[in-house]
Amino acid sequence: MKPSSSPLLEPADLALDASGQPASPRYGDVYASRAGALGQARAVYLGGCGLLDTPARWAGRQQFTLLETGFGLGVNFLATWAAWRADPQRCERLHYVSLELHPVRAADLTAHAPAELQPFAAELAAQWPPAVRGLHRIELDAGRVHLLLAFGDATDLAPRLRLAADALYLDGFSPARNPEMWTPELFRALARLTRPGARAASYTVAHAVQKGMSQAGFDLDLQPGWGGKRQRLQATFNPRWKRTRHTLPEPWPAATPRHAVVIGAGIAGAACAQALARNGWTVEVLDAAAQAASGGSAMPAGLAHLQPSADDNLLSRLTRAGMAALRRALPPDAASLARFQPATLTAANAAEARRMQHWQHKVNLPPELAQGAEHGWQVDSAVLANQTVCAAWLDAPCITLRCNATAARLQRDGSAWSVLDAAGQTLARAPQIVLATAHQTPELLAASGLIPGPEWLPLQTLRGQAQALPARFWPALQHLRQPWMGSGYVLRLPEAAAGRLQQTDPPNPQTARDNDWLLIGATFEPAEQPLTSEQAWAHNRAGLQALTTTAPLPDHAGALRHFAGIRAYAPDRLPYCGPLPDLRPLLAAPQRAAGKQLHELPRLPGIALCAGLGSRGLTLAALLAETLVAGLEGTPLPIETDLADALDPARIPLKRLRHPPLPGHAV
Numbered sequence: 001m002k003p004s005s006s007p008l009l010e011p012a013d014l015a016l017d018a019s020g021q022p023a024s025p026r027y028g029d030v031y032a033s034r035a036g037a038l039g040q041a042r043a044v045y046l047g048g049c050g051l052l053d054t055p056a057r058w059a060g061r062q063q064f065t066l067l068e069t070g071f072g073l074g075v076n077f078l079a080t081w082a083a084w085r086a087d088p089q090r091c092e093r094l095h096y097v098s099l100e101l102h103p104v105r106a107a108d109l110t111a112h113a114p115a116e117l118q119p120f121a122a123e124l125a126a127q128w129p130p131a132v133r134g135l136h137r138i139e140l141d142a143g144r145v146h147l148l149l150a151f152g153d154a155t156d157l158a159p160r161l162r163l164a165a166d167a168l169y170l171d172g173f174s175p176a177r178n179p180e181m182w183t184p185e186l187f188r189a190l191a192r193l194t195r196p197g198a199r200a201a202s203y204t205v206a207h208a209v210q211k212g213m214s215q216a217g218f219d220l221d222l223q224p225g226w227g228g229k230r231q232r233l234q235a236t237f238n239p240r241w242k243r244t245r246h247t248l249p250e251p252w253p254a255a256t257p258r259h260a261v262v263i264g265a266g267i268a269g270a271a272c273a274q275a276l277a278r279n280g281w282t283v284e285v286l287d288a289a290a291q292a293a294s295g296g297s298a299m300p301a302g303l304a305h306l307q308p309s310a311d312d313n314l315l316s317r318l319t320r321a322g323m324a325a326l327r328r329a330l331p332p333d334a335a336s337l338a339r340f341q342p343a344t345l346t347a348a349n350a351a352e353a354r355r356m357q358h359w360q361h362k363v364n365l366p367p368e369l370a371q372g373a374e375h376g377w378q379v380d381s382a383v384l385a386n387q388t389v390c391a392a393w394l395d396a397p398c399i400t401l402r403c404n405a406t407a408a409r410l411q412r413d414g415s416a417w418s419v420l421d422a423a424g425q426t427l428a429r430a431p432q433i434v435l436a437t438a439h440q441t442p443e444l445l446a447a448s449g450l451i452p453g454p455e456w457l458p459l460q461t462l463r464g465q466a467q468a469l470p471a472r473f474w475p476a477l478q479h480l481r482q483p484w485m486g487s488g489y490v491l492r493l494p495e496a497a498a499g500r501l502q503q504t505d506p507p508n509p510q511t512a513r514d515n516d517w518l519l520i521g522a523t524f525e526p527a528e529q530p531l532t533s534e535q536a537w538a539h540n541r542a543g544l545q546a547l548t549t550t551a552p553l554p555d556h557a558g559a560l561r562h563f564a565g566i567r568a569y570a571p572d573r574l575p576y577c578g579p580l581p582d583l584r585p586l587l588a589a590p591q592r593a594a595g596k597q598l599h600e601l602p603r604l605p606g607i608a609l610c611a612g613l614g615s616r617g618l619t620l621a622a623l624l625a626e627t628l629v630a631g632l633e634g635t636p637l638p639i640e641t642d643l644a645d646a647l648d649p650a651r652i653p654l655k656r657l658r659h660p661p662l663p664g665h666a667v
């Protein structure tokens with residue numbers, strides 16, 4: 001289902017009714033029982049789903065996932081989080097997913113939270129996202145509680161979630177006031193996300209709710225009501241049919257160690273390693289180079305940024321989610337390695353200028369994410385010190401980095417993968433491999449016999465060059481306040497990156513004391529016909545002409561530092577993120593395979609890709625890593641399934657099976 005094109009949602013119209021209860025004039029209903037929101041949360045929802053039993057239904061488990069319709073003021077969530085925290089037998093990680101069309105404001109959470117839940121509400125309010133359509137992940141309680149807010153119309157969003165719910169809270173305004181929240185269609189969509197045996201609870205026993213739930217496969221059990229209500233609904237999911245098309249994500253097997261080998265220590269590999277480590281994995285990172293961030297990520301810095309579009313297209317949604325994931329992934333004291341600030345985005349050419357004119361009337365985002373300005377657009381961005389960010393992500397007790405280790409082949413031995421070098425020696429072994437090997441990925445897979453040839457997961461390359469220059473050598477740009485992007489880009493290096501440039505080998509007396517540097521980029525060159533560094537500098541300078549026509553000082557050449565790297569792109573310019581398809585059975589029956597959907601394709605166990613990040617590695621690496629790890633863990637996916645499908649490595653082989661290239665044509 002195509003989401004609406006306007007990402008900005010109308011926030012909740014919260015008001016107090018005559019009795020001082022928080023209410024919604026839009027729906028003409030109160031947010032919770034007049035007898036008390038906390039009492040209702042406990043009696044109806046936690047109690048109804050067996051979370052106040054001893055032991056509670058989450059006891060002793062690795063993870064437990066709750067799905068809720070109607071977040072409202074969040075009291076059900078806060079009460080669940082508090083009960084989880086108080087339970088010594090709680091599951092290790094609590095995942096709570098909630099659908100909400102009209103989000104309240106952060107201040108409303110604390111203003112209306114019951115006194116004993118205030119500390120929880122304050123922690124939540126500090127991370128509360130803007131009222132923008134889509135999924136917003138919030139990590140709380142030192143990362144042990146994950147709240148996934150699904151902002152938008154529940155009927156549109158529920159089919160685009162991927163999760164396996166262990167409990168279901170059906171809340172929201174009453175069926176009489178808000179019938180859209182209680183339709184048979186929505187109940188069916190929720191049932192597709194629910195594990196057999198899961199409990200569901202609701203304050204309402206309206207006939208339509210009972211009928212819809214029953215038809216969706218729930219056994220109903222009406223219990224004495226709470227807060228003046230005669231009855232409340234308790235139910236158990238007990239479908240009479242076998243799931244065929246919509247299988248549920250499986251958790252990582254309890255008996256298999258959470259140990260992974262990540263191949264590639266660029267921004268993609270480092271992001272995957274830190275995301276795995278944050279989820280309790282041990283990780284061995286291998287890289288062919290002598291140090292991390294030596295490939296495409298070897299630039300001193302780069303720009304992560306949101307990409308607006310008139311129709312809030314896939315890239316806009318991905319980059320928005322990417323920026324949010326980046327904020328989550330960076331350590332709290334990251335100011336020296338990452339500077340979050342708006343960037344100026346201007347048109348690179350006439351076609352883009354025409355496109356951007358439409359944005360004035362179409363882009364509908366909060367100003368802190370994107371807004372029109374006198375010269376172009378101001379967009380949410382961050383300047384990252386690539387190498388220092390990679391180093392920070394790899395610097396964790398459960399991550400081991402091994403450089404000068406080139407993987408030549410992967411081999412499945414029993415339930416684990418072995419990574420072999422060119423001499424056939426085992427470099428590492430693990431039940432899970434993550435390939436973050438950029439443009440070398442297709443060759444490595446083909447050499448391992450995992451795809452018939454590199455053309456089945458193609459990655460094209462484009463070389464790029466950028467230059468760093470102490471700001472004092474370009475007076476017109478010396479006081480540049482924020483990053484600028486157009487037909488080129490210029491940004492001021494974060495402290496950590498500037499510090500690295502001062503130290504050169506051999507030392508350069510001209511720049512040894514410079515700690516204020518600009519980065520100017522970047523070229524896009526065929527890798528087989530590289531530009532000289534002089535040509536690249538001329539190109540990059542010319543790219544700034546819309547910003548300044550004044551030249552740098554004549555003696556700047558000796559202070560310039562040149563950087564070059566290779567970017568890797570899939571044919572559709574989107575990364576490969578997710579499990580590798582098992583092509584053998586598909587190739588054995590190609591016509592049958594061509595009729596399948598992406599989620600029906602078989603996957604090779606224990607091998608996933610995070611590669612082909614093109615020119616958006618900094619914007620997307622953290623999001624791809626979170627998505628990849630959620631897939632391995634079987635926890636709620638932080639992006640909608642249409643976005644995940646667009647990143648699925650199986651999309652290109654499937655396309656090839658559906659439209660085989662004509663003889664003599666490569667892809």
Ligand SMILES: Cc1cc2nc3c(=O)[nH]c(=O)nc-3n(C[C@H](O)[C@H](O)[C@H](O)COP(=O)(O)OP(=O)(O)OC[C@H]3O[C@@H](n4cnc5c(N)ncnc54)[C@H](O)[C@@H]3O)c2cc1C
Pocket residue numbers: 263264265266267268269286287288289292293294295296297298299301302303304405406407408436437438439440441444463464465466521522523563564565566567610611612613614615616617618619620
């Ligand atoms: C000039 C230039 C400017 C750029 N500017 C920006 C920008 O401003 N913003 C942005 O978002 N992006 C930018 N990019 C793109 C960005 O740098 C890439 O998207 C990103 O670096 C890709 O990261 P990666 O980890 O996938 O690949 P890489 O950084 O290339 O990492 C791959 C790693 O895998 C290792 N490897 C490969 N094969 C093997 C093997 N067989 N065994 C062991 N190790 C192996 C390599 O040694 C390498 O370290 C720029 C790129 C260039 C070239």
